[in-house]
Amino acid sequence: MGTRKKRERQEDLWYGSELPTAPGHPFYQRLNEVLDGAKFDSLCETHCAPFYHDRLGRPSLAPGQYFRTMMIGFFEGLDSERGIAWRLADSLTLRQFLSIGLDEKTPDHVTISRTRRLIDAETHQRVFSWVLAQLAQAGLIKGKTIGVDSTTLEANAAMKSIVRRDTGESYTAYLKRLAEAEGIDGKDAATLLRMDRKRQKKTSNEDWKSPSDAEAEITKLKDGRTALAFKAENAVDMETGAIVAVTTHGGAAADTTTIQETVLEAAIAVAELIAETTPEGEYEVHAEGVQEVVADKGYHSNEVVRGLVEMEVRTYIAEPDRGPRNWNGKAAEKAAVYGNRRRIQGDRGKGLQRQRGERIERNFGHQFDTGGLDRLYVRGQENVHKKFLIQAAACNLALLMRSRYGSGKPRAAHDRVVDSILTILAVIKAVADVFTAWRHIPTPRSDFFAAQIAAAPSFVWPQNAWFRHGLLEVQRCTGTQFDPEVVAAFCRIDQAELEDLRSRANAGLNLPNV
Numbered sequence: 101m102g103t104r105k106k107r108e109r110q111e112d113l114w115y116g117s118e119l120p121t122a123p124g125h126p127f128y129q130r131l132n133e134v135l136d137g138a139k140f141d142s143l144c145e146t147h148c149a150p151f152y153h154d155r156l157g158r159p160s161l162a163p164g165q166y167f168r169t170m171m172i173g174f175f176e177g178l179d180s181e182r183g184i185a186w187r188l189a190d191s192l193t194l195r196q197f198l199s200i201g202l203d204e205k206t207p208d209h210v211t212i213s214r215t216r217r218l219i220d221a222e223t224h225q226r227v228f229s230w231v232l233a234q235l236a237q238a239g240l241i242k243g244k245t246i247g248v249d250s251t252t253l254e255a256n257a258a259m260k261s262i263v264r265r266d267t268g269e270s271y272t273a274y275l276k277r278l279a280e281a282e283g284i285d286g287k288d289a290a291t292l293l294r295m296d297r298k299r300q301k302k303t304s305n306e307d308w309k310s311p312s313d314a315e316a317e318i319t320k321l322k323d324g325r326t327a328l329a330f331k332a333e334n335a336v337d338m339e340t341g342a343i344v345a346v347t348t349h350g351g352a353a354a355d356t357t358t359i360q361e362t363v364l365e366a367a368i369a370v371a372e373l374i375a376e377t378t379p380e381g382e383y384e385v386h387a388e389g390v391q392e393v394v395a396d397k398g399y400h401s402n403e404v405v406r407g408l409v410e411m412e413v414r415t416y417i418a419e420p421d422r423g424p425r426n427w428n429g430k431a432a433e434k435a436a437v438y439g440n441r442r443r444i445q446g447d448r449g450k451g452l453q454r455q456r457g458e459r460i461e462r463n464f465g466h467q468f469d470t471g472g473l474d475r476l477y478v479r480g481q482e483n484v485h486k487k488f489l490i491q492a493a494a495c496n497l498a499l500l501m502r503s504r505y506g507s508g509k510p511r512a513a514h515d516r517v518v519d520s521i522l523t524i525l526a527v528i529k530a531v532a533d534v535f536t537a538w539r540h541i542p543t544p545r546s547d548f549f550a551a552q553i554a555a556a557p558s559f560v561w562p563q564n565a566w567f568r569h570g571l572l573e574v575q576r577c578t579g580t581q582f583d584p585e586v587v588a589a590f591c592r593i594d595q596a597e598l599e600d601l602r603s604r605a606n607a608g609l610n611l612p613n614v
Contacts, residue, residue, distance in 0.1 A: 127175075127510040128197040131501060134234075140164060143230055147223050161207050165198050166215045167227055167490065169207060172197075174494035175509055177472040181216070185209040213478075221482050224489045228346070231493040232369060235342050235500055236376035236385055242339040243370035244386035245452065247394040248362050249460045250333035251468060252351050254475040255316035255484075257328040262308045262318070271308075305352050313479040317350035327351075330476060330484045333358055334463060334492065335366035338394055338452060341459045342499055343492045344369045348485040356401045363393055363408065392416060394452045400440075402433035409436045416444050416452045466498065467491050470509075 135141070141164035148163035161169070169184060172194060178184050188194050188206040200206055235241050263270055269277070275296055276286035285291055303326070305317045316328040329351030335344050345366035349358050367390045374385045393408055397418040408415050419441055427434040443449045468474055473491050476484055498508030578587045 124196045125193045125510050127501070127505075127507060128193060130505055131497070132197060134497075134500065134504075135164075135168075138230075138234055140167075140230070144227065147226050148219055151218050151220075151223075161211050161215045163219075165200075165207070166212070166219070168198055169212055170216070170487075170490040171494040171497065173473070174467070174471045174491055174498070177470055179472040179474060180209075180477040181212045182209040182477075185212060216478075216483065216486060219486075221485050221489070224486045228489045228493045228496075229369065229372065231496045231500075232342070232344060232373060233376055235340075235496055236373040237378060238500055238503060239378045239382070239384040240337075240340045240342050240499060240503060241344065241370070241373055241376075241385050242337055243344065243373065243390060244388075245338040245392040245394065246335045246344060246363070246366050246370075246390055247338045247452075247456055247460045248333065248335050248359055248366075248399065249396065249456070249464070250331050250355060250358070251464055252319060252321055252329045252331050253468065253473070254321060255310070255313055255328040255330055255351070256476050256479050257310035257313040257316050259318070259327060261311060262303075262328075263311050265307055265309050305350070315350065315481040316479075317352040319351035330481065331358070332468075332488050333362045334460070335362050336460045336463055338392075338455055338459050340499070341463060342496055343463060346485075346488050346492045348481055348488055350481070355395075355398045356404050359393075359395065359399050359404055360407050360411070363390065363411065363413065366390055367411075392452075394456060396456065402430065402437060405436040405440050406433050409439070414443060415440045416449045418444060418453060463495060466508075467495050471495065 141162075144163035144167055148166075152160055152163075169188065172178065172187065173181075173184050176184075176187055176194075178187060185206065185208050188198070188200075195202070195206065198206075232241065260271075264274060267274075272292070275292045278299075279286040279292060279295055282295075284295060303318055308318060310316050310328050313328065316330060318326065319329050319331075320326050321329060331349040331351050331353050333347045333349065333355075335346075336342065337344055345362055345368075347358065347362045347365055370385060370389050374383070374387060374389065376383075376385060378384055390413055392414045394416045395418070397420040400417045400419050405415055405417065415436075417440055419437070425434075425437075444453065468491075471491060471494070473487065476487070478484055478487055502508035502512075575587060578584050
C-alpha cells in the first residue's frame with residue numbers, strides 16, 4: 101500500500117532553478133497544516149489497509165491522497181472525477197497539495213474511480229466522522245438542535261434507456277406491443293408518438309428501471325424535468341451549520357419515509373462526539389444529544405411527528421394547511437401534531453424556521469451549486485453515497501477553515517486578500533487626504549495641540565511642524581472617523597514614506613495576482 105511516509109523523497113542533487121515552481125495557494129497550505137496536525141494520513145492508512153496489498157499490483161494511490169483528491173472536487177467546483185484528474189495534471193498548486201513531484205504523474209480518472217470503488221462506504225463514513233470530531237474539538241458542533249432537508253440530483257442514467265422490469269423490453273418496444281394489441285401499425289414512428297401522447301402515462305418505478313443503474317429512481321426534479329435521480333438528505337446543526345449526518349435514497353423516496361433514518365444517524369453521530377473537548381478543556385457538544393428537529397412542511401405527517409416524539413425529540417416541523425382533521429382513534433397522533441403546532445407558532449419555532457434558509461439551504465448551495473456536484477457521474481447507490489459523504493466532509497472542512505482563517509474555499513481566500521488590499525489603500529488615501537488638508541493650516545490651535553502632545557508621549561513625532569499638526573488632528577478623529585489601530589500604524593510612518601504611499605494610492609497601485 102502506498103503511504104505518505106513511503107512517498108517521502110530526498111531532494112534532487114541537481115540544480116533545479118529552471119524547473120517550474122509555484123509558491124502554492126495559501127488556502128491549500130493551511131488546509132494541509134490542519135490535516136497534518138490532526139494526523140489525517142495516518143487515520144486514512146489505518147482504515148484503508150485491508151483494501152491494499154503490500155507488494156502486488158502497480159503503485160497505488162495513497163489513501164490520504166485519494167481523499168484529498170476527492171475533496172478537490174468541492175474546493176475547485178468540479179463535478180466529475182475526469183475533471184478532477186484534468187485539473188490535477190494542470191495545476192502546480194494542487195501538485196503541492198497532494199505532494200506530487202514534477203517528475204511524477206498525477207492520478208488519472210481511472211485510478212481515482214477504481215480506488216473509490218475498492219474502498220467501501222464504511223471507510224468513507226469513518227473519514228466523515230473524523231472531520232466531525234475535528235469540528236467538535238473546535239467548538240463547531242453543538243448537537244442539540246438539528247435541521248433536516250433533502251435535494252434530488254440527476255443520476256448518470258438516461259430516461260431513453262429505461263426497460264421493463266418484468267420483460268426487459270425498452271420503452272419503444274413496449275409501445276409497439278401496445279400498438280399491435282390495439283391493431284395499430286407499430287412500425288410507423290409518428291403513429292407510435294401520437295398513441296403515446298393520448299394514452300394515460302404511468303412511468304412507475306415498480307415497472308421500469310435503468311439498465312445502467314438499477315438503483316436510480318424516476319422522479320420529478322426541482323426544475324420540472326422527469327429524470328432518474330438519487331436523493332441526498334442532510335442533518336445540519338442549527339447553531340453552527342455543520343453537517344452531522346448524510347443519508348442517500350432513491351430519487352422517488354418521500355421525505356416522510358426517510359427523515360427518521362436521518363435523525364437516527366444524526367443522533368448516533370452527536371452521541372459519539374459528546375466526549376470531545378476543545379483546546380480549553382470545555383465540552384461544547386450537548387450532553388444529552390439531539391433534542392430538537394427542524395424541517396419544512398414536506399416532512400409533516402401524523403406518523404412522522406408521532407415517531408419523532410417516541411424518539412424523545414421535540415419537533416419544529418412546518419405544518420401544511422390540511423383543513424379540518426378527523427382524530428377518531430388517533431389520540432397519540434393528535435397529541436403529537438398539536439404539540440408540534442404549538443411549538444412552531446411560538447417565538448422559538450418561528451426563529452428556527454427562519455434559520456433553515458441560512459443553515460440548511462446555504463449548505464446545499466455550498467455542496468451542490470458552487471461545490472460542483474449539480475449532477476452525478478457515478479452509478480449505484482453505494483458510490484453515490486460515497487460522493488455525498490466526501491462532499492459533506494469537505495463542506496465541514498470549509499466551515500473549520502472559515503472559522504480559523506476567514507475563508508472556506510481557495511477563491512474566497514483570493515477575494516478576501518484583494519478586498520483587504522483595496523481597503524487598506526482606501527484607508528491610507530482617506531487618512532492622507534485629511535492629513536494633507538491640515539498641514540496647510542498656517543496657525544494651529546496651540547492649546548489643543550499642546551494638550552494632545554502631552555496626552556500622547558508614546559508616539560515619536562517628526563520635527564516638521566505641519567507634519568506634527570496633521571498627525572495630531574488625525575489622532576483627534578480616532579474612534580469617530582478612523583479606526584484606532586489604523587491611526588496607530590499611520591502615526592508610525594515618517595514623512596517620506598507617507599508621501600510615497602499617498603502618491604501610489606492616488607495613481608492607483610497595480611495589485612499583483614494573489
